[in-house]
Amino acid sequence: MLSRDYELNGTINRAASEGAKFALILAMLEQDCTHRPHLEKTKETNQIPEVETGLNYYRSSPLSATDTYWKTCQQTSQLIHNGQLQSAQLWLDMHPEPLSQYNKADGIDAEVMANCSINTQTRLKQAEQNELKIDETGLYDILQKLEPVSA
Known part of the structure; x- marks a missing residue:
């Protein structure tokens, strides 16, 4: 085969x-x-599963900024302002910055779109225009307008 x-x-x-x-x-x-x-998926033989789970002791970066981030941001800025760069680096490793301000994968800020190439901007605008609104309740109105067919 x-x-x-x-x-x-x-x-x-x-x-x-x-x-x-x-x-x-x-x-x-x-x-x-x-x-x-298709090829059958091979079984992974991991004799020590607890080793993999315990390898990462550090916090992962949050997806969006919360109120607690803004408090830690003030601590980071104070450390940098006082010239304690190594302490600020350690603080950032212990409290990683979020990946974005808002956790919206589909949303692109206007400033970011303004910095894109003109081809990208036109493609994004066309994608917004090609989006169709779906009204599920409109089907009943269409069916009411149809004349009954007599056999």
């Missing part, structure tokens, strides 16, 4: 430099991925 699959036996990789042959082999691939052969 593996010898007949173009992806797993390396045929696609070898044909990558030949344009027409590569396009033909891609077209011949099975579209439904459930019909294609």
